Amino acid sequence: MLKIRNCVSIIQGQRERVALFAYTNKQKRYQRNAAAAVKEQNVAREDVEWQQARPFDEIPATGALSLTYNMAFPGGKYKNMDLTQLMLAMRKDYGEFFRMPAIFGSDPMVMTYNPKDFETVYRHEGIWPHRPGSDTIRHHREKYRKDFFQGVEGLIPTQGKTWGEFRSIVNPVLMQPKNVRLYYKKMSQVNCEFVESIKAIRDPNTLEVPDNFLEHINRWTLESVSVVALDKQLGLLTESNKSESVKLLFKSLDDFFTYAAVLEVQPSPWRYIQTPMLKKLMKAFDNIKDVTLEYVNEALERLEMEEKKGVIKPENEQSVLEKLLKIDKKVATIMAMDMLMAGVDTTSSTFTGAMLSIATHPEKQDKLREEVMRVLPNKDSEFTEASMKNVPYLRACIKESQRIYPLVVGHARTTSRDCVLSGYRVPAGTFVSMCPLNSLSSEQYFPRASEFLPERWMRSDADSGKCPANPLKSTNPFVFLPFGFGPRMCVGKRIVDMELELGIARIIRNFKVEFNHSTDNAFRSVLINKPDIPLKFKFTDLDN
Numbered sequence: 294m295l296k297i298r299n300c301v302s303i304i305q306g307q308r309e310r311v312a313l314f315a316y317t318n319k320q321k322r323y324q325r326n327a328a329a330a331v332k333e334q335n336v337a338r339e340d341v342e343w344q345q346a347r348p349f350d351e352i353p354a355t356g357a358l359s360l361t362y363n364m365a366f367p368g369g370k371y372k373n374m375d376l377t378q379l380m381l382a383m384r385k386d387y388g389e390f391f392r393m394p395a396i397f398g399s400d401p402m403v404m405t406y407n408p409k410d411f412e413t414v415y416r417h418e419g420i421w422p423h424r425p426g427s428d429t430i431r432h433h434r435e436k437y438r439k440d441f442f443q444g445v446e447g448l449i450p451t452q453g454k455t456w457g458e459f460r461s462i463v464n465p466v467l468m469q470p471k472n473v474r475l476y477y478k479k480m481s482q483v484n485c486e487f488v489e490s491i492k493a494i495r496d497p498n499t500l501e502v503p504d505n506f507l508e509h510i511n512r513w514t515l516e517s518v519s520v521v522a523l524d525k526q527l528g529l530l531t532e533s534n535k536s537e538s539v540k541l542l543f544k545s546l547d548d549f550f551t552y553a554a555v556l557e558v559q560p561s562p563w564r565y566i567q568t569p570m571l572k573k574l575m576k577a578f579d580n581i582k583d584v585t586l587e588y589v590n591e592a593l594e595r596l597e598m599e600e601k602k603g604v605i606k607p608e609n610e611q612s613v614l615e616k617l618l619k620i621d622k623k624v625a626t627i628m629a630m631d632m633l634m635a636g637v638d639t640t641s642s643t644f645t646g647a648m649l650s651i652a653t654h655p656e657k658q659d660k661l662r663e664e665v666m667r668v669l670p671n672k673d674s675e676f677t678e679a680s681m682k683n684v685p686y687l688r689a690c691i692k693e694s695q696r697i698y699p700l701v702v703g704h705a706r707t708t709s710r711d712c713v714l715s716g717y718r719v720p721a722g723t724f725v726s727m728c729p730l731n732s733l734s735s736e737q738y739f740p741r742a743s744e745f746l747p748e749r750w751m752r753s754d755a756d757s758g759k760c761p762a763n764p765l766k767s768t769n770p771f772v773f774l775p776f777g778f779g780p781r782m783c784v785g786k787r788i789v790d791m792e793l794e795l796g797i798a799r800i801i802r803n804f805k806v807e808f809n810h811s812t813d814n815a816f817r818s819v820l821i822n823k824p825d826i827p828l829k830f831k832f833t834d835l836d837n
Contacts (some may be wrong), residue, residue: 377818518636524612646698689747
């Protein structure tokens with residue numbers, strides 16, 4: 294009888310499992326069918342939107358001849374404008390959505406200032422987003438110095454599968470938070486040296502740093518990125534180090550951002566003939582390559598010697614270069630070079646904007662210092678991973694300064710599929726330039742937009758629905774994208790965030806910072822926005 298009961302029980306169990314399996318399969322089929330139905334509905338909606346949209350050729354357009362004259366010839370309306378001035382002037386003249394023709398071999402493009410368009414473009418960019426621009430870097434690496442790069446041109450100028458393969462190699466090393474946090478201690482040491490250099494160069498009476506403080510900021514940013522990329526301090530923050538190669542690098546980087554802005558944005562025949570400015574830019578790229586490669590080769594030689602001696606470093610002491618060498622030497626070399634190239638002026642400009650914002654708003658600085666003192670109870674306290682999770686106001690100050698002093702005028706993508714932008718049909722393969730400048734300072738998107746209000750970026754119980762939403766919060770997340778969006782967002786974002794957070798925290802913990810001069814026209818707009826006034830900050834020592 295017991296055996297019979299057991300057999301019945303087993304049969305019943307099998308029947309239940311079969312029924313459950315059938316039910317599960319039925320649910321899965323239902324879910325697949327539902328998903329397919331939703332997809333069909335979306336396609337139908339998009340098709341209706343496409344049919345109702347106005348044709349591409351009805352988009353307001355600039356004329357090639359008039360645009361060339363206005364941008365390139367004496368007396369032209371846009372002739373002496375920097376990039377920011379140009380973008381805002383063209384919006385005023387042509388509206389928030391217009392077409393620009395191909396001139397001297399450049400790509401024709403659609404310009405949009407509408408954040409709703411930004412979202413449409415980004416949401417459909419695919420796994421290998423095509424980012425237009427960087428034509429001059431591509432020319433240098435694919436043609437001018439093909440012998441060196443040998444088909445490995447790095448992340449900036451490459452597209453498609455080539456870009457995707459390179460990015461898949463470097464992403465685990467550069468984008469994973471656990472890997473970036475390994476460099477806390479080394480970057481902290483650089484920041485302590487930066488503090489000491491500030492004390493050494495400031496005027497003993499006024500406590501202001503000299504007019505050329507930007508050069509010292511550049512030295513700090515290069516030194517910081519070097520410890521991450523190469524596990525090497527270059528000694529740039531000591532007064533005794535006056536390396537000519539460093540000066541050449543800074544000068545060449547400035548030439549790069551200045552000349553590339555002209556050649557890539559303004560009408561120029563450089564794609565057909567070797568113009569004088571193109572020659573200067575190629576020389577600047579060569580200098581950047583030579584100096585950064587010098588540093589990389591020194592690191593490679595050191596690693597080879599350590600390997601021969603049987604030195605095995607723990608992971609938290611390995612540089613980006615060392616980690617990537619295990620995968621591909623050429624990729625490791627180019628990525629380390631690009632980190633040194635891209636990690637100086639960009640971070641220096643962002644740091645300057647943050648410091649100007651904090652120095653000119655003492656009440657915000659006081660609030661920030663209260664938070665920093667909990668993380669660094671003493672001036673020489675060390676940063677820890679745990680403590681740096683508790684600096685929301687510091688991060689908010691940095692984000693708000695990036696809104697007020699954006700690094701770039703916008704972003705660009707080539708549409709991967711047909712889409713509707715601002716009510717017009719835009720076919721796949723169209724170069725779309727997205728400019729948020731006017732939106733970043735607009736009350737429509739940022740309440741009290743003219744004020745420096747880090748509070749707008751602070752999380753609250755509103756996120757869980759327990760209280761009203763932050764009234765200062767942005768009304769559209771696609772307006773503010775300082776590091777880009779999606780798969781092609783800046784690969785150095787986490788390193789830059791860490792560098793800024795640790796650097797600013799250390800300075801605010803050591804000094805009361807003031808800026809007692811005009812901040813009008815503080816930046817000049819080239820390929821990025823670069824400081825254009827003497828950065829004579831006043832640094833007053835704090836009691837511990």
